[in-house]
Amino acid sequence: MSLRRILGSLGAVVAIAAAVFLYTLHPAKSSDHQDTFNLATRSNTSADITDMYAFPSPANPANVVLVMNTTPLILPGAGTTKFFDPSVVWQFKFVHGPVGSFSGEDQVIQISVSGTGAGQTFTLHGPGSPIQVGTTNTLLPKIGTFKYNQTGGTALPNGIMAFAGPRADPFFFDLLQFFSFLGDRNYHNHTSQSDPGTGDTPTGALTFNGFTAGTTAGPGAVGGNNACSTVPAQNALTQLMPPGFNVLSFVLEVPRSLLTTGYSSSVVHMWGTASSASGS
Amino acid sequence: MRKNSILNALTLGGLALSLSACGGSNNPSTPVNHTSYVQFERLARPAVKELFETFVNHQVTNGVEPYNDPTLQGSIIAFTNTFRASTYGAALGGAPGGTAGVLYPDELAFDLSQTTPASYLGIETGGATSPSGSKFGGRALSDDVIDISLGAVFGNTLSALGVVADDGKENNCLTTDNVTQSSTQAPTSTFPYLAAPH
Numbered sequence: 001m002s003l004r005r006i007l008g009s010l011g012a013v014v015a016i017a018a019a020v021f022l023y024t025l026h027p028a029k030s031s032d033h034q035d036t037f038n039l040a041t042r043s044n045t046s047a048d049i050t051d052m053y054a055f056p057s058p059a060n061p062a063n064v065v066l067v068m069n070t071t072p073l074i075l076p077g078a079g080t081t082k083f084f085d086p087s088v089v090w091q092f093k094f095v096h097g098p099v100g101s102f103s104g105e106d107q108v109i110q111i112s113v114s115g116t117g118a119g120q121t122f123t124l125h126g127p128g129s130p131i132q133v134g135t136t137n138t139l140l141p142k143i144g145t146f147k148y149n150q151t152g153g154t155a156l157p158n159g160i161m162a163f164a165g166p167r168a169d170p171f172f173f174d175l176l177q178f179f180s181f182l183g184d185r186n187y188h189n190h191t192s193q194s195d196p197g198t199g200d201t202p203t204g205a206l207t208f209n210g211f212t213a214g215t216t217a218g219p220g221a222v223g224g225n226n227a228c229s230t231v232p233a234q235n236a237l238t239q240l241m242p243p244g245f246n247v248l249s250f251v252l253e254v255p256r257s258l259l260t261t262g263y264s265s266s267v268v269h270m271w272g273t274a275s276s277a278s279g280s
Numbered sequence: 281m282r283k284n285s286i287l288n289a290l291t292l293g294g295l296a297l298s299l300s301a302c303g304g305s306n307n308p309s310t311p312v313n314h315t316s317y318v319q320f321e322r323l324a325r326p327a328v329k330e331l332f333e334t335f336v337n338h339q340v341t342n343g344v345e346p347y348n349d350p351t352l353q354g355s356i357i358a359f360t361n362t363f364r365a366s367t368y369g370a371a372l373g374g375a376p377g378g379t380a381g382v383l384y385p386d387e388l389a390f391d392l393s394q395t396t397p398a399s400y401l402g403i404e405t406g407g408a409t410s411p412s413g414s415k416f417g418g419r420a421l422s423d424d425v426i427d428i429s430l431g432a433v434f435g436n437t438l439s440a441l442g443v444v445a446d447d448g449k450e451n452n453c454l455t456t457d458n459v460t461q462s463s464t465q466a467p468t469s470t471f472p473y474l475a476a477p478h
Contacts, residue, residue, distance in 0.1 A: 035329060035338045039321060049323040054390045054418035055398035058469045064392060065473060067421070079477030089317045095347075099389055099403055100381075102347040112313075134345060135319040153471045167474035170421045170465045171326070174457040184335050193339050200334050202362065206451060210458030221451040222363045228453035235459040243464040243478045251472035256392045267403065267417075269387035271324035271346050279318030279343075 037193040038280060044085040046071045046248055047274040051171055054270055057253055063161075064259065066092055066109075066252045068272045069169065074246035079166030080149065082248055083120055084113045090250060091137065091273045094127075096263040104133035107259065110140060111164070111250060120148040122164045124156055127258050137275060153253070161253040169247045175236035177209050177229075209233040319343060324388045326400075326425040328352070331433065332359040332383075346385040356380040360433055363454075365447030368438075378444045379433055390418030400425050401432070408441055421467035421474060427456045 039048040050069045057063035068090060074082050089112050093105040110125040125140040132138060146154035149165030156162055179186045184200040191197075206223045210233030217226050238244035260266050321342050323329075329341055333355040340351050357369030360379045370378025382404045389403045398420035399410030407413035409428050419425060431437040434454035439446035467473050 035335075036342060038339070039342075047321050049321055051326055052323055052388055052419065053398075053421055054388055055420045056395065056416065058473065059471065061395060064390070064418075067474065069474075074477075076478040095387070102385060104345060104347065135343065136316050137319075138316055139313045151472065151476075161471060163472040166477040167472065168465055168476065168478055170461065170467060170474060172424075172459055172461045172465060173426050174459050177457065185330055187335065190335055194336060196334070196336050205453075207453035208457040211453065215452060217451045217453045220448040221453070222449060223451075226453065233458035235462055238462040238464055244462060246477040249472065249474055251474065253471060260392050266393035267389060267391045269385070269389045271322060271387050273319045273323075274321035275317035275319045277315050277317060279320050 035187075037187070037190075040187060042085070044083070046082075046084045047088045047276070048072055049090075049272050049274060050169070050247055052270065052272050054268075060253075062256055063253050064256050066254060066270070068092065068250040069167075069171075069247040070250070070274075071248040072169075072245070074166065074169075074248070076241060076243060076246070079246040079248075080118070082166060082246075083117055083148065084122075084164065084248060086113050086116065086120075087276050087278075088113070089137075089139065089275045091275065092252070093130075093271050093273060094259065095269045096260075096265045096267065097269070098265065098267060101269060105130055106133075106263070108137070108140065109252065109254075110137070112139060113164075118148055120164075122146050122148070122162070124160065124162055124252075127158075127254070135273075135275075153251075158258065159255045160258070163249065163251040165248065166246050167249040167251075169237050169245045171237050172235045173237065174208055174210075174233045176234065176240075180204060181206055205229065322346065322386075324386045325383065326419070327429045328356070328383055328386050331429065332356045341386075346387050349384075349386070352386060353380050353384045356383055363434060363451065364449050365445075368444055368447055368449075370444065379438065382432065382438065382443065388417075388419060391416055398423065400428050405437070405441055405443075408437065422461050424460070426459075430455050430457065 048070055050072045053067035055065050057065050071082055089110055092109040094107040095103050095105050107127050108130045109127045112123045114121050123145050124143045128140045143158050144156035146162045153161040153163050181202050181204050183189050189197045207229045209229045209231040211228035211230055213230050215228040219225050259268055329338055333352055337351045341349055357380050360369035368378055370381045391403055394416040396414035396416050398416050398418040399414040400419045400423040401409045402415050403417035407415045434451045436450050438444050465475055
């Protein structure tokens, strides 16, 4: 809250300095950026998955593109100095069926990594039926390998085009205004993962910023029919650190047939996980 | 007979070696990794854990399957009902309707039979979250997932679809954060589609 006031009153130059302060001393989370102490305080934060995407390939309609972004809040200019944690395995997990299915994964794609620095090599396993369903898994047979930050992608034997490396974070949100009325979600407001802190109950003016004058919450709104804030809204992912933060991305362009052949439904439900031998 | 058995064994063994050498999936030079990996991070839909669930409970959710989460479904209902009528979050146990019925299990759904663009929550809402009515679902790199999510929780997105009755408690100040994707974040038309790092 105090940081928001500072940013609002001192302008862009101070906003950049404040963002550095926010990043280095009091990490903040957004879509899923730094959502536990464990993920935020690891020496390598690539186990922290920030966002997942799935969309038809702009280049080939027969393919679907799957994206898993990790490693939140990489400063501008620092993208190629960040690498993946070799102790971690990342998985795209899928279950086929109608909306509302409550079943375990029936197909997985797994990515492991070896080496350190810009010479890292990634191994893709799958897609295939999981050896184990649930939260403890072993790896499927290797399909192929690809290198760090090959922006043209690497074509693998099963038709998947793969990439792993730094990209601009596409997520956008007025993070600081969200924190102003739901402080619990700010990692900075807790002393440990088990510290309940304060702020779980929404407080203060329940409003985002950027509304035109005269806009009100509405007659039935909880907390009253207050006026909405006209303070300029702010995309924290770019305006706190222009031109914006980066992430480490896994991008897989996958033939649709690899995710549908042999399954009774074309509807796929996907989630991402990060795992390690120690489970932490 | 014995000779035939030996020949058969040699032939089958040779065939197995040939197959594994030709295919990329069983490289004989790569030792099989029998390590068990234990999950400690999980993510699917944007802003679900972050909006609905207390920070303390994130650790729990990160270690379990999305279809077997002991805290998230109740958190969605409890948080929604802080702002809405008591029925708006819907019932536990996977009952359809309400925010919990739409957002639990926390999995990103997409329909590979659809050729239309990605549209966050496009399947769950019958295309209502997409300007073009797309039912592909998934999530595009430029989808305004925050406004879509806020509309479902604080606006009338779900009641307009008949997913839940209109309770008259919409909050106009919370249905959008009034930010758009910066041009520096905009996706590209060529692989890997995310903008180059800054």
